[in-house]
Amino acid sequence: MKFQEKLDKLNQTMSKVQTNKYLQALSGGMMSLLPIMVIGSISALLSQLNIAPYQAFIMSTGIHAALTKIFTVTMNFMALYVVFLIGHKLAESFDEDGLLAGMISIMAFMIITPLTTFDKSTALEITYLGSRGLFVGMMSALIATRIYVFVIQKNITIKMPNTVPPVVSKTFTALIPAIFVAIVFGIMNGLFALTSYGNAHAALFAILQVPLQSMGSNIFTVVILVALMEVLWFFGIHGSNVVNPILLTVFYSMDVANLEAFQAGATVLPYIITVSFIQNQKGPRNLALAIILSFNTKSQHLKKVGRLGLVPAFFGISEPLKFGLPMILNPILAIPMILTPVASVLLSYVAIVVGFLPQPNGVSVPSGTPELLRPLFTSGVRGVIFGLFLLVVCMVIYWPFVRAFDKQKLREEAALEA
Structure with missing residues (x-):
C-alpha cells in the first residue's frame, strides 16, 4: 500500500511536469519547427556532398547558391521561427489568440536584438537570428506571451462595437497588450545596454547558455537524462514528453551550431553531444527487443506481441511493446529497458572520441525514420554500421531478461491451460 501511495504521488508530480503550459509550449514550438529543420538539413546535405563532379556541377549551374540561400533563410533565421511558434503555442494553452501572440513575441525579440551599422545603413545581425539567438528567443516568447495573456485576461483592452468586423476588433484588442510588451522589453533592452555585455543576447549567452551547454556537454549528464526517460516509462509516464523540453532547451542550439559548421565545410564540428546525438544514439533497443520476442520466445503472448510490435519498432515506435508486454511496472524488463x-x-x-564515428552534423531526422537509417543522415555509412553493432549490443543485454520473462509467461500459460 505504501509503495502504491508513493507511486501515485510520483505519477501526480510527473503529470504536473508533463502538463506544464510553459514546458509544453517550448516542446510543442520546437517540434513544430521540424519542417524548417528538415528543409535546412536537406539543403546542407545536398550542398556539401563531397563528390568532385557533383560539386562542380552544382557550382556551375547555380544550384549551390540556391541551396545556400535555402539554408540561410531556414537555419540562420531559426530563432525567428521558434519565437513565433512558442508564443503561438503558449497563448493557445491559455485559450487566447495564438497568431497575435506569436507576432507580438517576434516584436519583443526584435526589440532586445541589437542592430548594427554598416556603411551608414542599419541592419539586424544575422548572428542573433540563428542558433546564437535561440535561448533569448525562447525566453522572449514565454515572457512576451505571458504579459499578453495577463493583460488580455485582466480586460485591459480596447473594446470595439459589435458592428466592427472580428478581424479589426481582434487587432485593437491586442493593441494595449502589445504596448505593455513593447514597454517591458524596451526597458529590458535599455538595462542590458548599460551592462558590460551591451545586449541581452551577449549577457544571457555568457551567464546562462554557456554554463548550461557546459553541463549538457558532459556525457554523464546525458546518461542521467536518458536513464530518467526509461525510469519514467517504467512507472507509466511518457518519459520523452517529460525530458524532451530539457533536451531541446539545453542541446538544440548545439545541433544548429553543428549544422552551420557542417554547411560551411568545417572538418571539426563544435559539439559531440546534441539533440540528434541523444535521439539517434540511444540505439535500436525496441527493435532488438521485438526481434528477440518474435523469433526466440516460446510464450504465445510474447511471440505475438513481438511480431505485432516488430514493424512499429523498426520505425522507432515503442508503444505496442511497452503496453503490450507490458514493460510498465515490469521489474524483469526494467533493467534492460534502462x-x-x-x-x-x-x-x-x-566511438566519436576515438574517431570511428564522425560528430553529429546537426541534421534533423523526421520522427518515423527507420531506426537503422537514422544514423545515415547524421553520421554517414559508418553510422549505419555502428547502428547494427548497437542492435546486437541491445539484443545481448535484453536476451537473459527476456528468457526469464518467457519462462514466467510459459508457466502462467500452462496454468491457464490446466
Missing part, C-alpha cells in the same frame, strides 16, 4: 539506451549512448560517445 541499460540499453545508456550503453548505446556511452558506446556512441566513445
